[in-house]
Amino acid sequence: MSLISSDILTICTKAAQQAGALLKANFRHGELSIEKKADQSLVTNLDKEAEQIIRSQIKAKFPSHGIIGEESGREGAGNDYIWIIDPLDGTHNFIRGINMFGVSIGVVHQDCFVAGVIYLPVWEELYIAEHGGGAYKNDQKIQVSGYQNLAESTIAFDAGIKKDPRMETRVLGVLAAHTFNIRMFGASVRQLSYLAEGVVDGIVEFDDHPWDYAAGACILTEAGGRITNLEGGPLTPQDNGFLASNGKVHQQIQEIVHNSR
Numbered sequence: 001m002s003l004i005s006s007d008i009l010t011i012c013t014k015a016a017q018q019a020g021a022l023l024k025a026n027f028r029h030g031e032l033s034i035e036k037k038a039d040q041s042l043v044t045n046l047d048k049e050a051e052q053i054i055r056s057q058i059k060a061k062f063p064s065h066g067i068i069g070e071e072s073g074r075e076g077a078g079n080d081y082i083w084i085i086d087p088l089d090g091t092h093n094f095i096r097g098i099n100m101f102g103v104s105i106g107v108v109h110q111d112c113f114v115a116g117v118i119y120l121p122v123w124e125e126l127y128i129a130e131h132g133g134g135a136y137k138n139d140q141k142i143q144v145s146g147y148q149n150l151a152e153s154t155i156a157f158d159a160g161i162k163k164d165p166r167m168e169t170r171v172l173g174v175l176a177a178h179t180f181n182i183r184m185f186g187a188s189v190r191q192l193s194y195l196a197e198g199v200v201d202g203i204v205e206f207d208d209h210p211w212d213y214a215a216g217a218c219i220l221t222e223a224g225g226r227i228t229n230l231e232g233g234p235l236t237p238q239d240n241g242f243l244a245s246n247g248k249v250h251q252q253i254q255e256i257v258h259n260s261r
Helices: 006-026 045-061 091-095 165-178 188-196 210-222 250-260
Strands: 034-036 042-044 066-069 073-075 081-089 102-109 112-120 125-130 135-137 154-157 181-183 202-205 226-228 242-245
Touching: 006 045, 006 081, 006 102, 006 112, 006 125, 042 045, 042 091, 045 066, 045 081, 045 102, 066 210, 081 091, 081 188, 081 210, 102 188, 102 210, 112 188, 112 210, 125 188, 125 210, 135 188, 135 210, 154 165, 154 188, 165 181, 165 250, 188 202, 188 210, 188 242, 202 250, 210 226, 210 242, 226 250, 242 250
Parallel strands: 066 081, 154 181, 154 202
Antiparallel strands: 034 042, 066 073, 081 102, 102 112, 112 125, 125 135, 202 242, 226 242
């Protein structure tokens, strides 16, 4: 039984595509207004404009629902239904002209990730999922990879490694020794969508926020994968950082991270 109305996924999709169209139209074109936030990450005028597009769509259809946005903060966060938005995931990629970025809109019902849409506008890739309904990329059903051994697996790793370089390089070194290869994409929308469709087999992120993973958590789970907090427990929107996998190599990743941190 679905935990959401059909209108929720419709609005998720429409808002993500409209915000994505704005990003694509301005990618590598025109001047960006760039600011540095308190955590030293960067934000552009397009992050803010894209978030406003998404918020206006949600408010028009679901005025009582809560919203958590990376750029605009929390609004009505005590509601049973919370929309969690990253209007431009991969801002640093976008600024430097790297085409791995996208829009992430997730819906949470009482801490359960019940709907998610990721849209990568340059690639024209739309990933959609709802609780119990499977995961889709451009209307084609997707699923995670079948690799069972870490030695054969490709793992996406936290690109924000400079936040805690001693710890993260230690984990990275051990992980690299036990995997086929490691990749850093710099955008959770790219990592989680790749994992959901079987391109990579696991992800280690130490400092991702709910707006980074809310949509991807639903999409990945519906594609047959697994996502947990860094300790291996159930992931909730209160967690920072996560481990994600095709489900088959999760325990192997978790043990390495636990023993190496």
